[in-house]
Amino acid sequence: MDIVWIGMAFVFGMLFSRIKLPPLVGYLVAGGALSAYGYEAGTALHEIAHLGVLFLLFTVGLHLRLKNIIRSEVLGTGGIHLVVSTAIFLPVAILLGYSITAAIIISIVLGFSSTVLTAKNLERRNELGAFHGRVAIGILILQDIVAIVILGLTSGTAPSPWSLALLGLPLIRPAVIKIIELANEEELKLLFGLMLAVGGGSLFEELGLSSELGALIAGMLLSGHDVADELSKKLWGIKEAFLVGFFLEVGLTGLPALQDFYLALAALAILPLKSILFFGLMVAFKLRARTSFIATISLSSYSEFTLIAGTVAASAGFIPSGVVVAFALLTAISFAVNAPLAIWEEELWQKMESFLIQFERDVRHPDQQTVSLGSAEYLIIGMGNAGQAAYDRLRQSAKHVVGMDIDPARIQQNIEDGRRVIYGDMQDIELWQKIDLSHIKSVILAIGTKEAKLNATKYLRSNGYHGTIIALTSQEDELHELSEAGASAVCIPITQAGQKLAELSLSDEINPGDTVLDPDFSTP
Numbered sequence: 001m002d003i004v005w006i007g008m009a010f011v012f013g014m015l016f017s018r019i020k021l022p023p024l025v026g027y028l029v030a031g032g033a034l035s036a037y038g039y040e041a042g043t044a045l046h047e048i049a050h051l052g053v054l055f056l057l058f059t060v061g062l063h064l065r066l067k068n069i070i071r072s073e074v075l076g077t078g079g080i081h082l083v084v085s086t087a088i089f090l091p092v093a094i095l096l097g098y099s100i101t102a103a104i105i106i107s108i109v110l111g112f113s114s115t116v117l118t119a120k121n122l123e124r125r126n127e128l129g130a131f132h133g134r135v136a137i138g139i140l141i142l143q144d145i146v147a148i149v150i151l152g153l154t155s156g157t158a159p160s161p162w163s164l165a166l167l168g169l170p171l172i173r174p175a176v177i178k179i180i181e182l183a184n185e186e187e188l189k190l191l192f193g194l195m196l197a198v199g200g201g202s203l204f205e206e207l208g209l210s211s212e213l214g215a216l217i218a219g220m221l222l223s224g225h226d227v228a229d230e231l232s233k234k235l236w237g238i239k240e241a242f243l244v245g246f247f248l249e250v251g252l253t254g255l256p257a258l259q260d261f262y263l264a265l266a267a268l269a270i271l272p273l274k275s276i277l278f279f280g281l282m283v284a285f286k287l288r289a290r291t292s293f294i295a296t297i298s299l300s301s302y303s304e305f306t307l308i309a310g311t312v313a314a315s316a317g318f319i320p321s322g323v324v325v326a327f328a329l330l331t332a333i334s335f336a337v338n339a340p341l342a343i344w345e346e347e348l349w350q351k352m353e354s355f356l357i358q359f360e361r362d363v364r365h366p367d368q369q370t371v372s373l374g375s376a377e378y379l380i381i382g383m384g385n386a387g388q389a390a391y392d393r394l395r396q397s398a399k400h401v402v403g404m405d406i407d408p409a410r411i412q413q414n415i416e417d418g419r420r421v422i423y424g425d426m427q428d429i430e431l432w433q434k435i436d437l438s439h440i441k442s443v444i445l446a447i448g449t450k451e452a453k454l455n456a457t458k459y460l461r462s463n464g465y466h467g468t469i470i471a472l473t474s475q476e477d478e479l480h481e482l483s484e485a486g487a488s489a490v491c492i493p494i495t496q497a498g499q500k501l502a503e504l505s506l507s508d509e510i511n512p513g514d515t516v517l518d519p520d521f522s523t524p
Contacts, residue, residue, distance in 0.1 A: 005045060008034055009244050021339045022117060024247050024304075028332040031251015041252045049249040051198070052242030053308055054215040058197035059235055060115060060144050061219020062228040063137070073285040074138035081139075081277055082146065085111035088273070092266050096259055102319040108150060109310055109327075110267055111274075112143045112303035116243075117335055121298055121342040130406045130425055132295040135287070139299065144216075147305040151210045154313040163207040169217060176221045186234070193231045194238075196221070210312065243304075250307055250328040260326035267302070267330050271337070275300040280359070289360040290349060290428060297345045301334040302327070346427060346455060372436065373422075376402035379440050381426050381456060382447035383414050386472055390444050391419055426456040432463040442468040445487075450478050454485050461486035 012030035013023035041049075069075060089107035098106060118136055127133040176196070183189045196218040204214025222228045256264060278299050282292035306327050314321045341348065349356075373379060378394050378401040380387045387403060391414075394401040403421035405411050414421040424431055426447065437443075443460060445453050453471050460469060468488045473479070479490050 004039065005030070005034060005248055009248055013244075020343060022120075022335045024116075024243070025332045025335050027244050027247035028251040028328055031248040031328075033251075034248070035252045039252065041249050045245050045249055048242050048245030050211075050246075052239065052244070052246045053212055054197050054201045055194075055235060055239035055242055056116070056304070056308075057148075057212050057216040058193070058200070058219040059232050059239055060141075061216040061221075062223055062232045063141070069138045069142050071135075071138065073135055073282060073287055074142065076285045077135075077278065077281040078139035078142035080281055081274075082108070082111045082143065084277060085270075085274055088270060089267070092270075093263065096263055096266070098259075098263075098319070098323075102323070105150065105154065105309075105313050105319055106263070106323060108146065109306045109313075110302065112147060112305045112309075113140060113299040114301045114303045114305075114331070114335070114338075115140045115144060116304050117301050117338060118298045127406065127427075132291045132298070132425075134408075135282070135291070136295045136298040139295075143303070144305060147303075147309050148210075148213050148216055150309045151212045151312050154309070154316050154318045159208040160206075163204075163209055166204070166207065166209075166217075169221065173221050177225055177227070180222070180227050180231075189227070189231060190234045190238075193235055197235075212308065212312065246304075246307075247328075250311070250324065256325040256329060257322045260320070260322040261329075263323065264326040264330040264333075268333055271300065271302070271334060279356075283359050283361060286361055286363050288430075289356045290353070290430060293349055293352070293356055294345055297338075297341050297348075300341065301338040302331045304331065307331055346451075350429070373402050373440065374400075375439070376400045376420075377439055377441045378402070378444070379404060379437075379442070380444045380446060381405075381424070382445065382472075383410055383419070383421050384446065387444070387446035388414065388417075388419070390446060395419075427452055427459075429459045429463075432459040432465075437465050437467070440465070440467055442470060445469065445471040447472075450475070450481070453478070453487075454481060457482060457485040457487050 008030040009027050012026035012033070014026070016026035016029070017023045069078070086104075086107045089110045090103055093103035093106045094100070118140060122130075122133045122136065180189055180192050183192055197215045200214040200216075200218025201211035202214070204217070205211040219228075222231065275296050278296040279292050282295060283289060287295075307324065310319065310324045310327045313319045314324050378399055380390050380394075380401065380403045383391070383403040383405040387405070391401055391403050401420075403414060403419055404424040404426065405414070405421055406423070406425055408423065411421045411423055424435075426445075437460075443465070445456055447453055447456070450473070453473065457469055457471065469486060470489045470491060471478075471482045471487045472491050473482065474492065476492060479492070482490050
């Protein structure tokens with residue numbers, strides 16, 4: 001009967017995605033609907049759910065970098081927020097009749113925000129490398145570390161004396177990296193990643209530790225290496241597919257008891273307070289109001305780690321099993337609330353800017369953006385492959401050009417390659433209000449997302465830029481919207497490439513066996 005839950009997951013996931021809500025809300029609802037009809041989770045569903053959690057934690061481990069959290073705005077905001085939220089939830093849980101131990105665990109895990117939802121939203125807007133994205137991810141990593149500690153303490157088994165040998169795992173990191181570098185085929189790299197995730201979980205479980213902790217530590221063995229990002233992208237789809245089983249299994253536990261239902265209602269009522277606390281702490285740690293607001297929107301939800309840690313704690317008897325159902329209901333509702341906020345965050349910021357800017361501290365902000373372009377006459381926004389090619393072509397023509405990007409790692413790579421590239425969040429209207437564009441003849445938008453291109457174009461025009469704006473897109477349906485926003489020209493490479501192929505095919509000057517390298521079409 002596995003086809004039943006797969007089909008239900010697809011149908012409900014599709015329905016919720018059509019109304020702009022995360023599909024996983026639909027998976028939880030699908031599980032609840034199946035539970036109402038007496039459907040019970042089988043062995044296959046349980047194993048898929050467990051693998052989904054292992055793959056999730058493995059990918060978290062791939063991104064666990066100390067430099068992302070050893071910052072005052074991350075440690076301060078994340079640490080203080082977790083302490084304060086725990087202090088808020090603890091008396092609420094005790095008043096609802098939970099034991100002290102259960103109340104402590106409940107209050108801590110309710111302080112977490114969703115890693116999956118935040119990462120998805122930031123990736124959709126191409127803002128994982130933005131300052132607010134790095135702050136949000138850093139806070140989430142800090143929370144994930146606390147979640148892993150909770151998992152380890154509530155696993156319900158005593159560690160084996162041999163578990164001390166795990167302290168030597170960092171010593172095998174060079175060997176692990178060497179093996180995956182030798183795997184030239186893409187499927188071999190993916191297979192090795194899956195083997196690490198499952199093998200790490202099994203090893204820790206054999207030694208009396210949490211298998212979830214083992215998967216995370218296995219991911220950390222590759223953290224910081226170039227292959228980590230590549231492997232994370234390859235695992236993303238597999239992880240998402242297997243996590244469907246986890247959310248379905250949680251939904252299949254049924255409806256919460258009255259006590260647990262009251263807990264979910266109380267936590268939902270406290271969610272706005274959690275958001276206000278995030279914003280206030282970020283501003284207190286010298287971040288700009290806009291950065292604090294956008295990062296707060298990303299963090300305004302409850303976490304899948306609340307479910308994962310709660311499930312482990314419930315299976316060991318530390319908290320009642322009904323609490324996990326309350327967590328599922330709470331997580332689903334918070335995701336449903338966060339989805340439209342994430343979509344409309346720029347519009348919300350514009351409406352609330354005049355009020356929120358009053359709380360900004362009059363100090364040098366760590367997220368302060370560049371306001372000088374020097375002697376540049378051409379500005380390229382987005383320094384990926386297309387941006388780099390445009391930069392190099394303009395420089396060959398002896399033009400003064402500067403690049404701008406939101407990703408510090410990409411900026412550093414371009415600088416090392418000899419290009420002048422600065423940091424800038426092109427969707428931040430304050431950047432365009434302060435930057436001097438009087439000498440810029442042309443702006444090239446070589447960025448990925450439609451929203452970013454549209455917003456950057458609108459902000460440039462609304463702040464008095466009358467030069468040329470050329471936008472790169474792969475979608476013909478974006479052409480009209482970009483033109484309306486103020487773009488002077490829109491380049492669609494795939495269409496132009498197809499036309500050039502046709503021109504070359506019709507050419508009478510090309511003989512069979514010739515190799516033609518067209519400078520406007522081919523790259524030697």
